[in-house]
């Protein structure tokens with residue numbers, strides 16, 4: 001097992017406090033929270049306590065939290081559910097070009113149902129500019145979806161401004177907060193969004209627990225119909241152990257976030273400063289300042305991201321090359337292409353996400369191991385050979401990619 005874990009955006013370890021809180025609900029407190037008899041008493045209390053903990057975590061009213069099983073599900077419920085709820089008022093939806101696949105594909109599914117979708121461009125740092133959003137909004141726009149922060153390039157969006165603008169045009173705004181929660185404080189009331197998706201594994205809770213915040217009065221058509229659980233927005237018996245773990249993880253994270261973010265921010269700044277001094281021809285991606293603490297994203301030109309990941313893994317370092325949800329597809333990331341990178345550069349991507357327990361020693365180890373890996377891989381790279389000879393390394397390769405995606 002790698003000893004240095006730099007892939008917290010894909011999954012954080014379960015915090016012990018959450019594990020302890022979950023245990024009784026995996027064993028003797030197994031009752032259904034909706035049962036009238038006493039086996040239901042503890043589970044229903046625990047469910048509502050978790051709802052309060054989660055609401056406090058994002059500064060929302062307790063009644064505004066709907067539990068789901070993943071952030072993907074929350075994004076699907078928000079997009080498909082809100083579009084269907086408002087379809088009589090209009091059938092146009094606006095999303096940013098760098099959304100997670102669960103937002104992109106939900107929007108594409110709506111297109112197949114006759115909705116129209118406009119993708120808003122981002123700038124070279126991945127920012128959605130209010131002016132660009134305004135250009136995309138039409139009189140029949142019913143819903144806007146812009147992520148709070150990017151898991152791939154770390155950029156934090158001016159979400160409050162985008163929300164205000166959407167509302168001026170009577171559109172609802174949904175935000176995918178999966179990458180933001182656990183790294184920066186989230187206040188959905190101040191942000192002014194109508195819905196906000198996030199999952200427990202971003203802040204050391206268990207997998208299988210996630211939530212969708214729905215501002216009072218925001219009523220999506222449910223994806224899963226059946227019983228009255230989650231006020232009818234999501235039928236099916238709630239996963240009480242995971243939800244309890246999520247609630248506890250939110251409570252602990254809320255009380256420690258300032259300290260953890262400061263530390264992660266210092267460590268990511270170290271990497272962002274020291275990496276360009278150790279390796280030439282690297283492109284730091286995402287916004288230089290408006291970015292998540294503990295998030296470092298870059299392209300190491302002339303080599304493949306996957307080759308770096310395998311070599312790093314051999315040295316006990318776990319990193320990523322983009323979103324875990326599209327890893328193994330070997331496709332260039334749509335996020336990196338949207339910020340204007342060439343395919344060949346986008347394929348040399350490396351994403352390092354730190355966590356509350358990452359140390360300076362982890363950073364030292366990474367800084368010692370990456371440069372020799374890059375040297376070795378570049379020694380085998382035809383692109384690097386061309387670059388060294390003063391030729392354009394990308395021309396032919398870019399041509400071969402045209403039309404491939």
Ligand code: PMP
Nearest residue numbers: 070071072100151176178179199
């Ligand atoms: N949105 C973002 C920004 C993510 O990073 C992820 C996880 N990679 C998701 C959504 C999906 O999360 P989940 O796996 O909980 O469905």
